[in-house]
Amino acid sequence: MKISGSGEGFTRTVSVRMVPTLLVCGLLLAACESGGGISGSMQSCSTSRGFLEDTEVTCSGTVETLSGSIGVEFGDGEVFEENTGDTQRLRATFTTESGTARLTAPGPEGAVELGTLRAGRTLTVDKVVAFDDFDNSIGFDAGEGGRLEGIEYRGTASPL
Known part of the structure; x- marks a missing residue:
């Protein structure tokens, strides 16, 4: 029917x-989403590939408001599964106008600590991560009742 x-x-x-x-x-x-919330998010991504090379994924985005603990997808999971190999080097920068959060990403052997994002400071990341079609999210943990506003990020995940 x-x-x-x-x-x-x-x-x-x-x-x-x-x-x-x-x-x-x-x-x-x-x-x-019960552990956190997100509003006003936008992301733009592109991929590039050399001859017989895996795909590099570059994304930039903004989030108006983020609260609690929640993941923000970095690119399209299918691209990671099909074209980037098992691990990637994530080179990225993150800023926020207000709030503090601990950032993580999936790694080859569990979660990888990316660092702590603080208002008015740029968090620069250069870490090995393991994005795939099931988990390609950057985890933001602002703590219970915590809130960030005006988040901006830009980064590239390159195959190793």
Whole structure:
């Protein structure tokens, strides 16, 4: 059975079998974000590849407000799984207008500490990380009740 609707030049068809899947995905998303929140985020990424070389991923982005403990994706997970190998060198800078947070990323043997982001200071990162299609997030931990505003970042993940 399908439910269809249309409007302003497009038609949307949703299979009834998808409804339980969408419900489960929505509940998982809510559970994942229960430890923190994020608003006003934008990211722009590009990839470059040399002849017979793995892909390098460069991203820059902003987050208006971040609270608690939450991950911010760095690029597209599928790009990391298919084209960058198991580990990458992350070279990045992070700034925030207000607040403090501890930053982490997935590493070859568990979480990698990227450093502490503080208002008015630039955090410069040069670490080996292990981004893949399941986890390509930078973890921001502002602590319970903690909040950051005006986050900006720019970085490149290059295959090793």
